[in-house]
Amino acid sequence: MKFIILFVLSLLLVVMLSAWLTFPFIMIAIFLLAYVVGSSGISSFFAGGSALALVWFVKAMMISANTQSELPAKMSILMGLNNSFLIFVVTGGLGFVIGSFPALSGALLRNILRKPKGEGWY
Amino acid sequence: MKYISFAFFFVLTIIIGLVLSMQIDSIPPLGKLLDPHHGFWQNAYSEDQNAPEDLVISGLKNEVEVIYDEFLIPHIYAANEEDLYRVQGYVTAQHRLWQMDFQTLAAAGRIAEIVGPVAIDLDRTTRRKGLPFAAEQGISYLQKEDPEIYLFLEAYAEGVNAYISQLTEASLPLEYKILNYKPEPWSPYKSLLLLKYMADMLVGDRDLEYTNLRAMLGKDLFERLYPLFPEENDPVIESDRVWDFEPLPIDEPEELHYPSDSILLKALPQPTPGTGSNNWAVSGKKTASGNPILANDPHLSMNLPSLWYAMQLSTPDFSVKGATLPGALGVISGFNENIAWGVTNATRDTRDWYAITFKNPDRSEYLYNDQWVNSNIRIEEIKIKGQASLLDTVIYTHHGPVVYDRSFGAERKDTNYALKWTAHLPSIEQRTFLMLNKGKNHADYLQALDHYTSPAQNFVFASREGDIAMKVQGRFPLKWHGQGMFFMDGNDPQMEWLGYVPNEHNASSLNPQRGFVSSANQHPVTDAYPYFVFDHSFEHYRNRRLNQRLEEMEQITIQDMMRLQFDNYHLLAAEAAPVMMKLLSADESFQRKNEDKYWDQLAQWDFYTNPSQSAPTIFHLWWRYLYKSIWKNLDESGVPIVYPNYYQTVALITQDANDTIFDIRGTAKRESVNDHLKVSYDSMVVQVEKLIKTKGDYSWGTFKNTSVKHLVPNFEAFSYHNIQTGGGAGILNATSERHGASWRMVVEMADQPIAHGIYPGGQSGNPGSKFYDTFLNTWANGAYVDFGLNQPDIFRNPLFTTRFKP
Numbered sequence A: 001m002k003f004i005i006l007f008v009l010s011l012l013l014v015v016m017l018s019a020w021l022t023f024p025f026i027m028i029a030i031f032l033l034a035y036v037v038g039s040s041g042i043s044s045f046f047a048g049g050s051a052l053a054l055v056w057f058v059k060a061m062m063i064s065a066n067t068q069s070e071l072p073a074k075m076s077i078l079m080g081l082n083n084s085f086l087i088f089v090v091t092g093g094l095g096f097v098i099g100s101f102p103a104l105s106g107a108l109l110r111n112i113l114r115k116p117k118g119e120g121w122y
Numbered sequence B: 001m002k003y004i005s006f007a008f009f010f011v012l013t014i015i016i017g018l019v020l021s022m023q024i025d026s027i028p029p030l031g032k033l034l035d036p037h038h039g040f041w042q043n044a045y046s047e048d049q050n051a052p053e054d055l056v057i058s059g060l061k062n063e064v065e066v067i068y069d070e071f072l073i074p075h076i077y078a079a080n081e082e083d084l085y086r087v088q089g090y091v092t093a094q095h096r097l098w099q100m101d102f103q104t105l106a107a108a109g110r111i112a113e114i115v116g117p118v119a120i121d122l123d124r125t126t127r128r129k130g131l132p133f134a135a136e137q138g139i140s141y142l143q144k145e146d147p148e149i150y151l152f153l154e155a156y157a158e159g160v161n162a163y164i165s166q167l168t169e170a171s172l173p174l175e176y177k178i179l180n181y182k183p184e185p186w187s188p189y190k191s192l193l194l195l196k197y198m199a200d201m202l203v204g205d206r207d208l209e210y211t212n213l214r215a216m217l218g219k220d221l222f223e224r225l226y227p228l229f230p231e232e233n234d235p236v237i238e239s240d241r242v243w244d245f246e247p248l249p250i251d252e253p254e255e256l257h258y259p260s261d262s263i264l265l266k267a268l269p270q271p272t273p274g275t276g277s278n279n280w281a282v283s284g285k286k287t288a289s290g291n292p293i294l295a296n297d298p299h300l301s302m303n304l305p306s307l308w309y310a311m312q313l314s315t316p317d318f319s320v321k322g323a324t325l326p327g328a329l330g331v332i333s334g335f336n337e338n339i340a341w342g343v344t345n346a347t348r349d350t351r352d353w354y355a356i357t358f359k360n361p362d363r364s365e366y367l368y369n370d371q372w373v374n375s376n377i378r379i380e381e382i383k384i385k386g387q388a389s390l391l392d393t394v395i396y397t398h399h400g401p402v403v404y405d406r407s408f409g410a411e412r413k414d415t416n417y418a419l420k421w422t423a424h425l426p427s428i429e430q431r432t433f434l435m436l437n438k439g440k441n442h443a444d445y446l447q448a449l450d451h452y453t454s455p456a457q458n459f460v461f462a463s464r465e466g467d468i469a470m471k472v473q474g475r476f477p478l479k480w481h482g483q484g485m486f487f488m489d490g491n492d493p494q495m496e497w498l499g500y501v502p503n504e505h506n507a508s509s510l511n512p513q514r515g516f517v518s519s520a521n522q523h524p525v526t527d528a529y530p531y532f533v534f535d536h537s538f539e540h541y542r543n544r545r546l547n548q549r550l551e552e553m554e555q556i557t558i559q560d561m562m563r564l565q566f567d568n569y570h571l572l573a574a575e576a577a578p579v580m581m582k583l584l585s586a587d588e589s590f591q592r593k594n595e596d597k598y599w600d601q602l603a604q605w606d607f608y609t610n611p612s613q614s615a616p617t618i619f620h621l622w623w624r625y626l627y628k629s630i631w632k633n634l635d636e637s638g639v640p641i642v643y644p645n646y647y648q649t650v651a652l653i654t655q656d657a658n659d660t661i662f663d664i665r666g667t668a669k670r671e672s673v674n675d676h677l678k679v680s681y682d683s684m685v686v687q688v689e690k691l692i693k694t695k696g697d698y699s700w701g702t703f704k705n706t707s708v709k710h711l712v713p714n715f716e717a718f719s720y721h722n723i724q725t726g727g728g729a730g731i732l733n734a735t736s737e738r739h740g741a742s743w744r745m746v747v748e749m750a751d752q753p754i755a756h757g758i759y760p761g762g763q764s765g766n767p768g769s770k771f772y773d774t775f776l777n778t779w780a781n782g783a784y785v786d787f788g789l790n791q792p793d794i795f796r797n798p799l800f801t802t803r804f805k806p
Helices: A002-017 A023-037 A041-067 A071-078 A086-113 B002-021 B030-034 B040-044 B081-107 B117-128 B131-145 B147-166 B174-179 B188-202 B207-225 B429-437 B442-449 B542-552 B558-565 B571-585 B597-604 B615-637 B646-655 B673-695 B700-704 B776-780
Strands: B054-056 B064-068 B074-077 B276-282 B293-301 B309-314 B319-324 B333-336 B339-345 B351-355 B365-368 B371-374 B376-384 B387-396 B402-404 B417-421 B457-463 B468-473 B508-510 B516-519 B706-710 B720-723 B739-741 B744-748 B754-758 B800-805
Touching (some): A002 A023, A002 A041, A023 A086, A041 A086, A041 B040, A071 A086, A071 B040, A086 B030, B002 B030, B030 B040, B030 B174, B040 B174, B074 B081, B081 B117, B081 B131, B081 B174, B081 B188, B081 B309, B117 B131, B117 B376, B117 B387, B117 B402, B131 B147, B131 B188, B147 B188, B147 B429, B188 B429, B207 B351, B207 B615, B276 B457, B276 B468, B276 B542, B293 B339, B293 B558, B333 B744, B339 B442, B387 B402, B429 B442, B442 B457, B457 B516, B468 B516, B542 B558, B558 B754, B571 B597, B571 B615, B571 B673, B597 B615, B597 B673, B615 B646, B615 B673, B673 B700, B700 B720
Parallel strands (some): B054 B800, B074 B309
Antiparallel strands (some): B064 B800, B276 B293, B293 B739, B293 B744, B309 B319, B319 B333, B339 B457, B365 B371, B376 B387, B402 B417, B457 B468, B468 B508, B706 B720, B744 B754
16 A cells, blocks of 8 residues: 555656656655655565656657657667666666665655554563 | 675666766766667757747847748847847857857867867868857957957857757757767857858868979979879859959069978868859849849768758848858858849969978077068967866967978978968958848948958859859968968068968859859969969869850759759769870770770760769769879879879870870889770779679669768768769769758849759758758759748748747
């Protein structure tokens, strides 16, 4: 459940803020979000990663469809990729890396600071 | 455990963030680059997709309207000139910012800042040639002598800077994202640098090579192989022109001392052969409509973003349209309602070298007229990406900067050579173009040209009133016969330039009897001209073909002039190949002619160079090997030299096949030209067969591999190769592999000018835009786009409109 919550929230956050925030700020935002949601490490990792991967992949596809530009193909050649579709995959993949690790770190921090269940301090 | 795993992944996350934000070696910061919201993906939009309807820029006096036609050519309608140039700056930057910035970094010797240590030598050469120094001098001169132009340059710069200040991470031009740097503010200084960059691109000298050749060959043989005028001189200004002015007196020195030793220096890069241009105008008496027609096609290195940017600039007083240089004000080659003009490089030796003797190793004093004179020291700081800066000390004498010295280009510690060059002179070329932009007649044209210094150009002219004209304009040093062909003694005052040829003595022509004026980088005049005229690189083929065609053409139409710009006739081949084949036909020992298909192809060739023909490839290779075979003797001494030109080589072959010049030193046999012809023919066959194996065919288009390349050499993905188009160096359609018609324009001066233009590229400098290469195929096919003046109220096919508001 928390996977879905974190995934959806990350998705919304990224969609709303990406136009203004460059990727290091997106990383910080996902880190904070994963901390707040407090899912497990592995679930946060995949939720944050797949949310950003999806946004980046879809955004790249949309730009490509919108512009009909040859730029993705040209950039593929420039980056030594032998298939121009790979530039979309690489973009999505990089989105996954940028989304997943901050989410994992956020979840792990929450794990440290979380009060042990059922044990009061007093 | 929880702490360790958090710490581990937290640090890993930070490392990932950092690594993806950093440039590592040549790999750009990938996170920034691939982010679809800010990275390269944002450069996929074409200009019409995110066109602002209204823009506010400060400094404007009135509202300015910019209407783009279907090719993204902006038409700027301003109420006054200052607003016009402010918006010209803004609009040019919108489409060409990275290019403008990069070209001026190159002109300032600052490429190492962007690309690292590989460019250090290039930057040092640029600085030592004094380009940034000259631009700095130019700025102070301009502020004092022409505040109006300075004001316009400032307005232009502010326009560019208004655009830069509105840039976001996402809208930054693509090259900045890949190379990971940011644009810096524009300034009038940068506009001047750009004009110095053009001078550097167009002006060379062969003084070093000539000095060595003279020492090697002796005076007589040198003069035979490198004559000042060709036998069949077909100059820019018609041969029968009478010079009716009293030339300035020139004192020839009584005794000349030239260095007799060869000089071993690293030769400076020269303008590539093929860098040249055509222009002409035909008078109404030769045209079908009775109106003069003017044509211009400058041949330069074909790059993307294109060197030229097309624009119409209008105020209530004038409307001018044509090719602009991103970074410079106004239109450089174009027309208005009243006049049209165009430029070709007026090749002439305007760079000379002086040997300098210093008193001490600190080089603070040098010998001039047997006295010690103080030198100036300029320290050039060359910033290098990823390394500490390099400080280069350059000594300035009254002749100019000491380019070659113990730390640069010279093998010997005591070698010092200073460069004297008209590009160092303070000048206001910018005024020439702005005056032409609003010129109304021939008198205005002449007045405009008076402000023009460097790089010297042949300015062609046609007017609605029916005049056609040509003027060879630049500031030409006044020299005694032979001066500046060789390195000179910097101590000897006799070696100084004697002044400059007055503008009114520069060669010119108005409405000549023959009904046309033309130029193609050939000799400007015949030897009847009263001043000494010399250069190594004068053209000998395009000019003769052009004049021959113009001479015989009548009832000329615009279409005829377009066809002439795209004329693929290979005059060198037409003159050389029959001689070469005749010599071998008579040679018993040459067997190939009997069964060889290449021989047959050559024999049947019509001397045109269309891309599908194969004979041009055969000739080109055979000629190239022959030329090298004949002159490689000259290379033996290992010092820089330059071979005699093609024209002179053909003349020698034609005159005497057994000339001693063809004998190969060090062989027992006495060779004739036939020996060179045979061995080079065999080399050609080997090469053609290799081509067939590797490329599948040897058609001219495939062999020539015309390419239009991005300014960054390793951005191959943004370049175009193997463009199937004809022509070549020395041909009117001068499209070789990397050089060619960088802009073609044909204008008929009717009541409303009828104009057509094209260039190998597109209006947008953005490789992601559909306007990046819009004109390329049209250009390759020899076609044009309509280039007439447009009025805002009756605008054909507008793409979009932007209103600039104060």
